[in-house]
Amino acid sequence: xxxxxxxxxxxxxxxxxxxxxAAVPLAPGIVEEATGDSVRWGTLVCGDPACAMEYPIIDGAxxxxxxxxxxxxxxxxxxxxxxxIPAAMEGVLGDGFGPDxxxxxxxxxxxSYGWDHYGDLDPDTASAxxxxxAGSVVRCLAAGLDRLGPLPQGPALDLGCGAGRTSFELAAxxxxxxxxxxxxxxxxxxxxxxxxxxxxxxxxxxxxxxxDRRRVEARFAAAGQVDFWIGDALFPPFAPQGxxxxxxxxxxxxxxxxxxxLQAIDLAVAExxxxxxxxxxxxxxxxTPVEAWLGGHSQRGDDAGRCEAMLARLLTAGAHPQxxxxxxxxxxxxxxxxxxxxxxxxxxxxxxxxxxMRALSGKE
Numbered sequence: 001x002x003x004x005x006x007x008x009x010x011x012x013x014x015x016x017x018x019x020x021x022a023a024v025p026l027a028p029g030i031v032e033e034a035t036g037d038s039v040r041w042g043t044l045v046c047g048d049p050a051c052a053m054e055y056p057i058i059d060g061a062x063x064x065x066x067x068x069x070x071x072x073x074x075x076x077x078x079x080x081x082x083x084x085i086p087a088a089m090e091g092v093l094g095d096g097f098g099p100d101x102x103x104x105x106x107x108x109x110x111x112s113y114g115w116d117h118y119g120d121l122d123p124d125t126a127s128a129x130x131x132x133x134a135g136s137v138v139r140c141l142a143a144g145l146d147r148l149g150p151l152p153q154g155p156a157l158d159l160g161c162g163a164g165r166t167s168f169e170l171a172a173x174x175x176x177x178x179x180x181x182x183x184x185x186x187x188x189x190x191x192x193x194x195x196x197x198x199x200x201x202x203x204x205x206x207x208x209x210x211x212d213r214r215r216v217e218a219r220f221a222a223a224g225q226v227d228f229w230i231g232d233a234l235f236p237p238f239a240p241q242g243x244x245x246x247x248x249x250x251x252x253x254x255x256x257x258x259x260x261x262l263q264a265i266d267l268a269v270a271e272x273x274x275x276x277x278x279x280x281x282x283x284x285x286x287x288t289p290v291e292a293w294l295g296g297h298s299q300r301g302d303d304a305g306r307c308e309a310m311l312a313r314l315l316t317a318g319a320h321p322q323x324x325x326x327x328x329x330x331x332x333x334x335x336x337x338x339x340x341x342x343x344x345x346x347x348x349x350x351x352x353x354x355x356x357m358r359a360l361s362g363k364e
Contacts (some may be wrong), residue, residue, distance in 0.1 A: 013046035018066035086211040114202030115167035153242030160251035164191025171222035181231040252279035266324035280350035281307035
């Protein structure tokens with residue numbers, strides 16, 4: 001955890017924030033290992049004696065989620081996973097665990113995200129044919145930023161940052177601090193390796209459970225402005241209106257409550273700031289209950305199952321009981337192509353819906 005980010009962003013206790021809406025500052029606890037400007041092993045502690053929740057900092061990443069014990073229990077096998085397994089032995093383990101194992105599911109995630117985030121920097125994997133160029137997330141983010149226009153000075157929050165490329169791109173576009181927030185430990189570990197060592201290392205799936213380990217040089221001049229923490233996009237652990245920009249690239253259909261995500265973004269953006277939201281509306285019950293799918297479950301409803309229409313109402317003040325209060329859509333939404341690589345012979349092509357938003361200032 002970079003101390004400059006901690007001091008400037010002043011995180012609050014996510015448990016107090018989620019349970020009673022209180023923004024209680026976190027304070028440094030124990031420090032087991034640190035350098036001059038960062039803590040690698042230690043804790044952060046809630047300042048309310050009635051809570052006093054202790055949040056660990058593991059390998060430089062603070063774990064700031066409301067249900068800390070639940071997240072830790074679900075991710076224990078990932079937090080303690082070795083990172084020194086040779087590539088060939090990783091393949092042997094994958095063969096032994098089998099295609100339906102958590103081990104191979106994690107490798108598939110790392111393969112798809114690693115390729116999209118850093119494949120454009122790898123001369124051997126940058127292109128997979130006319131429809132399969134890596135870097136969809138970079139192009140989508142750039143299109144949104146170009147149309148959003150100038151923003152006030154201040155930090156940027158990258159919700160659901162995944163493997164981290166969007167955070168580095170946000171830092172390259174401005175002078176402020178950037179924080180990438182995600183719940184997925186292996187993807188955040190990939191992002192932190194890029195930040196600390198300038199290289200992206202990930203398994204790239206050939207077919208079945210056959211993977212090649214890719215090691216891609218990924219050095220970003222503005223990496224010093226970036227840090228990555230574990231956090232819940234529905235409960236970003238910060239006091240209101242602390243960010244000049246909030247980005248949520250393909251996160252809306254990956255959370256339990258899409259309206260709650262919109263409210264979290266609305267709350268986080270500073271006066272006059274902006275937000276970017278991209279989503280293909282690719283709903284799954286593993287992430288979002290059917291009842292929470294935005295329009296995508298009721299063809300007989302007012303929106304006739306059109307997700308875009310429901311989202312537009314949620315982003316229009318007073319148009320829906322769960323509408324945001326400050327954000328308003330800036331310009332016409334865009335449909336952007338987004339390619340997800342599954343393996344050498346399988347690419348999924350999405351049309352992601354990209355919305356640019358600005359937070360109304362008191363003068364508007």
